[in-house]
Amino acid sequence: MAKEVILLNFWPSPIGMRATIALREKGVDFDLREEDLSNKSPLLLETNPVHKKIPVLIHNGKPVCESLIIVQYIDETWGPDSPLLHSDPHERAHARFWADYVDKKISLARVARALTEEAQAAAKEENIEGLKVMEGELGDKAYFGGERFGYVDVSLIPIYSWFYGLEKLANFSIGEECPKLVAWAKRCMQRESVAKSLPDPHKVYDFLLELRKQLQAQ
């Protein structure tokens, strides 16, 4: 019998990892289905007809799309004793603001996809600027929300799995620029939910190499 929770995913996708981390934080048993993005499944096209993108969470047959909306859905549906968003409306708004900032200002995919040196330099600068703002927001806290791993951490940590590949591929050294952020990422990696959800950085590097080859051939 099919599990009641299905996640349509693509393993190197940072936004997909947000969903797997949140599900694992809540201890939800789920059926993880890999999509071939060059040949999307009928289930993906049917459950996300508007954007046709992963991740899609399907709970008892009902789809939820867009990664941050999925994380909020998971938070509201399971494990009220281990909330990702604080119960205080102002704390919630603050966390939503920073997760939204990550979505708007940080795109390591732009670095990976930049084929000219100029485009790569611009994408790197933009990302470093965004990451430094996040480092400032983190400050000396253990996690973005304070002592507990939460919504902003789930939103940002997936890109950590791309750091190694981009360092090799684009000489994009994030550790030097943002040492506190790297220390935070290592702290997050000690959580089972994160360690299980982030792919091996070497595998991501191979994926990024392949992606660049394909882009250059186009």
Next chain:
Amino acid sequence: MAKEVILLNFWPSPIGMRATIALREKGVDFDLREEDLSNKSPLLLETNPVHKKIPVLIHNGKPVCESLIIVQYIDETWGPDSPLLHSDPHERAHARFWADYVDKKISLARVARALTEEAQAAAKEENIEGLKVMEGELGDKAYFGGERFGYVDVSLIPIYSWFYGLEKLANFSIGEECPKLVAWAKRCMQRESVAKSLPDPHKVYDFLLELRKQLQAQ
């Protein structure tokens, strides 16, 4: 004495109107402060140092930024008996999806700011496509969430105040393309919260004319 709720706003801004509609739906008394965007107030720069944009809601001295996050904050803080978001997590995710769609796909400002015929045609096409998708989602319902005015309605209705100006300025006839959406907009306008928050379309037209003059002079 200063009111406990302050809204930093700029009257023609559709995202600013989202905040005023939500506050009025909840019956919250607030101090509406117009910003001069060419000379932003110290309060705006201090309360939204990251984006430096309106709207900013300041509640008991604490700022909340980004319009949809503000609307959710208002919904979680005041008037639990007249919720904008449904209590069911799936309904909430569905509404969040469509409000996010509005943010990503509909930008009448792009039509207003397009200076060449080509750019204008592209912006019009993009917006019409997005508006038709919203018309499909509305279907024969009274409001996006069903019988009650809610989160998606708050997110989308402000642009109705720009329809007249863009019809005159860019021959952008939304009524012909999306009759159900226009009927919905008229329904929303019967609510005091909306009627009070949306500016006079002729005033918006004058604003858009002035904006184009300034853009052309640059």
